[in-house]
Amino acid sequence: MVRAAGKEPGGTQSIERALSLLDAFTEEHPERRVSELVQLTGLGQSTVSRLVGALEALGFLAHDPRSGLYRIGRRTISLSSLALNQSAVFRQSRQVAQNLAAELGLGTNVAERLDDRLFYLCHFEGRQAPRNFTMVGRGGPLHATGLGKALLSDSDPDEVIELVGKTLPGFTPKTLTRSADLLKALEEVRSRGYATEIEELAFGRACVAAPIRDQTSRVVAAISVSGPLSAIDLGRRQDELGTLVIEHADQISTALGYNSVSLGAARV
Missing domain, CATH: 3.30.450.40 (GAF domain)
Incomplete structure (x- = not known):
């Protein structure tokens, strides 16, 4: 189970929680529902919904409105390319x-x-x-x-x-x-x-x-x-x-x- 980190000083809690959501997507499970992310991270429904919305708006997650499933967004491709090229x-x-x-x-x-x-x-x-x-x-x-x-x-x-x-x-x-x-x-x-x-x-x-x-x-x-x-x-x-x-x-x-x-x- 992917568990979010506890509260940390310096305002890092939201960042760690958002990263724990991204970490829940794997080769075996490239698509997730909000309910799955709640279960995997142990975060509350409202917290997960808010963070998922922010990640989608920033391009780190993509949403299929017909299935309700989320997947990793294209914004991560540019970051991975940057990491590889370095x-x-x-x-x-x-x-x-x-x-x-x-x-x-x-x-x-x-x-x-x-x-x-x-x-x-x-x-x-x-x-x-x-x-x-x-x-x-x-x-x-x-x-x-x-x-x-x-x-x-x-x-x-x-x-x-x-x-x-x-x-x-x-x-x-x-x-x-x-x-x-x-x-x-x-x-x-x-x-x-x-x-x-x-x-x-x-x-x-x-x-x-x-x-x-x-x-x-x-x-x-x-x-x-x-x-x-x-x-x-x-x-x-x-x-x-x-x-x-x-x-x-x-x-x-x-x-x-x-x-x-x-x-x-x-x-x-």
Whole structure:
């Protein structure tokens, strides 16, 4: 349940209440009735009606008069675009990811880590991996995705366990549900430079991902290619795709200021 924050000094209570209403809209529930928002936030009917009216007037919510349902308004699109364009990873990876999707005909994604989940920054469809929705702005589990494993690849074991726990949620019979198995998979990622995921998050799909580093050599993002098993064909193409994602990850890393040669020399 989404609960509104209690009263705070400085006149922030109304802002927090309004944001709690926006937070009630999710991928699973993109449309809500006022009665649902009342139940989810614990706010009074009159308070919710007043705040919903203000958010609609400002363009942050849109209302369908026939169904009575509210949805997120278009004003949020301009804010999300502003946030994306301020991201150095997004700016440096967008064209690289788009080119890779066009070259392979597979889906291409770029993601960062947001706390204990990944957050999609870029998504481009390939002709062999179409989607009827965008992945941008969505989240995902770290342990059950190639992107997540790439993002965790430079974390020490204690940090990994602190983030994901010792027992991990399963999505398919192939999901890694023990932290020991995940740590072993991360060793393989570090050894070969890329991560794989085969039907660990969803049946019939696979991906290959590589970490992206910044000028400090820290992993700050990851790029992947993904698609149906028949299109990605890892049994035959895994090394080829692994090499490609590493090359494109390195291209983005270099644009972010990463220099493996100078960093290696500095350690000698």
